[in-house]
Amino acid sequence: MPKVKDIFDAKAGLAVVNPELKDENNSGIVHVVFYTKKPTKKDIKELQKELGEDEEFGLTKIADSLEIYQLTKKDVEKYIEFMDEQGVEHE
Numbered sequence: 071m072p073k074v075k076d077i078f079d080a081k082a083g084l085a086v087v088n089p090e091l092k093d094e095n096n097s098g099i100v101h102v103v104f105y106t107k108k109p110t111k112k113d114i115k116e117l118q119k120e121l122g123e124d125e126e127f128g129l130t131k132i133a134d135s136l137e138i139y140q141l142t143k144k145d146v147e148k149y150i151e152f153m154d155e156q157g158v159e160h161e
Contacts, residue, residue, distance in 0.1 A: 077153050080104035083141035084117060088132060100136070101127060104146065114138055
């Protein structure tokens with residue numbers, strides 16, 4: 071499944087959560103990936119692998135404890151609205 075190059079093209083997404091950070095004041099989200107279509111189980115497995123191997127994310131040491139959730143359409147729309155309010159440029 072292709073990840074979006076421009077967040078404003080997002081139709082679906084995955085949220086990566088560190089359960090140790092999650093409480094009533096914090097969602098624990100440490101990473102979000104947006105897609106043009108609903109991510110598949112294969113996409114989730116690829117993301118899990120990438121988080122465990124790619125040092126760029128800074129999550130390799132805790133990758134096994136991370137939880138991955140599908141974002142709702144409403145969640146994606148909120149992220150897009152937030153990015154637009156922040157003045158993020160897009161095509």
